[in-house]
Structures are given as structure tokens and as C-alpha cells.
Amino acid sequence: MTDPRGPRFAAAVTTVVMVAVLLTGSGWLALAQAAVFALTAASPRLGPYGLVYRTLVAPRLGKPAELEPLAPVRFAQAVGFVFAAVATLGYLLGSPLAGAIAASFALAAAFLNAVFGLCLGCELFLAYRRLTGRPLAARVPAS
Amino acid sequence: MDLTGLIVGGVALLAASAYGVVHRRRAGRVRAVPATADPVPPLQADLLAELGVPSGQVTLLQFSSAFCAPCRATRVVCAEAARTTPGVAHVEVDAESRLDAVRALDIWKTPTVLIVDAHGRIAGRAQGAPTRAQVLAAVAPLLPAAAELTEEKA
Secondary structure (H helix, E strand, O other): OEOOHHHHHHHHHHHHHHHHHHHHOOHHHHHHHHHHHHHHHHOHHHOHHHHHHHHHHHHHOOOOOOOEOHHHHHHHHHHHHHHHHHHHHHHHOOOHHHHHHHHHHHHHHHHHHHHHOOOHHHHHHHHHHHHHOOOOOOOOOOO | OOHHHHHHHHHHHHHHHHHHHHHHHHOOOEEEOOOOOOOOOHHHHHHHHHHOOOOOOEEEEEEEOOOOOHHHHHHHHHHHHHHHOOOEEEEEEEHHHHHHHHHHOOOOOOOEEEEEOOOOOEEEEEEOOOOHHHHHHHHHHHHHHHHHHHHHHO
């Protein structure tokens, strides 16, 4: 369980970084953000933006009114990683348009989370499962 | 300065803002499902019963998933409405483990709350976390019917 303001702070930082990626067209900056996404998805406690939030921001705020589970945060970071990785490949392999489009998806998702508190990946998750997932097989008696 | 990035990023921010505003405005709004003269299809009645919807009560049938922060707020509101309003029940279903029901009942996002009347007809649906007032307003017109049905049974 985590303070929900932490991921929202991280989304705000991500928004700024993705704007910088788009304005500079820097594949290396996109790579750095991809690494942050990957690390946070693998272990939310180690996420650099979360560390900044806990050491610098959280002590100045009151206690959180509610806590949120980590699974949605990790899922959202994994989705962010895919877009940042595609953006990195686009910029570094000489296709800046592909890089910019992928970076814009990551920017839109981070922006929606930071400003509206809306998790786009979580919104689309059920639609994705609906289209791809098979219904769970019912249990039947063995005999 | 990368002009391509500026244009593509600008379009993305505008689109995201529009989506965010529309989403915020629609969240929790209960849309009435038009009444038909037809009886409830038996397959749907079976499905609702299997999901745990009690007959003879107005039921707030909530679809949730683990990846869903507003689902918790929705649970609090619906459980509270069921606790304080006689004749109202709250049933929560994990959408991921019941994809068959999700498809059959045309659920696309969590949280979605279906408002099932005492006769098992789906009278309304709301996507996103509704407020207490929105839930009570949606449930109120259905309650006299619930009372009649209970009297018939008694």
C-alpha cells in the first residue's frame, strides 16, 4: 500500500520530462525516462521520483487520507515503459516522427494522471482483457 | 527545438485535456436504460442470479478490478446506500474473473455500476465513481416497485 499522492507527483515529474523529450528530440533523455519506468514497475519502492517524493515532499504534507494498492501503479509504469522504449528506439534509430508519437502517448498518460488523477492504463485494462482474455474455464468434477 | 515534437506533443496535450474534462463530467452519471415491454431475457436473469443479485430488491451491481482506484470510492458509496436504504442491496463482482459476465452485460470500464430493479431488469448504468446523491436518486424511483413485490410474496 502506498500514499496515492506519490504516484501523482511522479506523474507530474514524468510530464515535465516527456515535454523536454519532445522539445529536444533527445533519444537519450527518453532512454533515461524508460529506465525510470522500468525500475519503478519492477520495484515501486526504488522508483527515483517516488524517492524524491518521500524524502522531500511527503514530510511537508499531512498524512495521506487513504492508501492505494501498488498493483495499479506497477501496471501503469509498465505501460509507460513500453511507450518510452518505443520513443527511445524511434529517436536513436533515426525516425524522430515515430519517437515523437510514442513519446506523446506517454506524455498524454502522465498528464492525465498528474492533472486529472486519471489512470489511462487502468481505464483501458478491462477493455484489453475483454478483447484478449478467454473466460476462465469452469471447474468440473473429475469423475 | 524539435518542431515535430512540439506539434505532436501539443496535439497530445490538447486531446488529453479534452478527454480529461469529458471524463470528469461523465464520471458517476447514471444513464437510464429505456424500459421495454419485453420480459427480462431468461439468460440474463440466470446470469444476474449467479452473480449473487437477490430477487425482490433493488441491487447496485458493481464491477471492479484490482487496477482501479475509483472502485474503492464506489464500493464505499454503494455499500453505504445499501446499508441505509431498506430494499437496496450491493453486490460487487471482480470483472477480471467474470469476463463472461463483462461481455454479456456490455461492461467496458471499471467501476461500472448496474442498477437492477426488483424484477431483475437493468434500469440504469453508471461508469466511474458515483456520488451518494447520484446513487440515491437512481434508486429512489425503483423502490415502490420493490415494496409491492415483497408484499405480493408475503
